[in-house]
Amino acid sequence: MAAYLISDVSARDPAALEIYRTRAAASIARYGGRYLVRGGAIEPLEGDWRPRMIVVVEFPDVDRARAWYRSPEYAEALAVRDAALSRKLILLEGVEPPI
Numbered sequence: 001m002a003a004y005l006i007s008d009v010s011a012r013d014p015a016a017l018e019i020y021r022t023r024a025a026a027s028i029a030r031y032g033g034r035y036l037v038r039g040g041a042i043e044p045l046e047g048d049w050r051p052r053m054i055v056v057v058e059f060p061d062v063d064r065a066r067a068w069y070r071s072p073e074y075a076e077a078l079a080v081r082d083a084a085l086s087r088k089l090i091l092l093e094g095v096e097p098p099i
């Protein structure tokens with residue numbers, strides 16, 4: 001069952017953000033992930049949540065997502081994360097496809 005990482009991101013430093021994005025993207029691909037959303041216009045419809053940038057990444061399953069998050073490849077991106085951005089990040093399972 002697919003798993004999804006959802007990030008609510010606020011950029012801090014554009015140069016560091018570009019380094020982070022490059023490293024994160026390469027590591028995500030290596031672990032079978034793919035971007036579904038990477039920024040773009042946000043239209044709040046309900047509640048008081050006002051994110052600046054949303055990123056959604058799909059992985060084949062929760063185990064692959066966890067392996068990516070704990071990987072040495074992603075650790076290289078994490079080395080610049082705090083300079084690049086602040087974020088809230090969650091991991092959740094998708095639904096079983098209909099039969």
